[in-house]
Amino acid sequence: MNERTEYWWVHHDSRIQPAEVGFVGGIPVHFRFLGTAGQVRAESAELIERLPAPPTPVFRPPPAAAASPAVKPQISGSWLWFIGILLLIFVAQCSGPIFDALK
Structure with a gap:
């Protein structure tokens, strides 16, 4: 014997409602x-x-987060930060002699 589920309008206790x-x-x-x-x-x-x-x-569940591909960490920006910090250190250390030479 097979078991199945269907959806019907059902009359029960003087109520008519959709039921499984x-x-x-x-x-x-x-x-x-x-x-x-x-x-x-x-x-x-x-x-x-x-x-x-x-x-x-009526309200659908949000899409599963596991279905989205894993995001690779951004590595290229780290070199830019490193060079920028080195440049700031260079300017801070050499600002006196550079400005004196420009006069």
């Missing part, structure tokens, strides 16, 4: 109203009409 209905061998066994927890036996409900497609959530 579990079938075993073509016979409805249980149902669960969408957005609620717990299952109810299908004997106490009446199936009205099958929904055309499973409902989709």
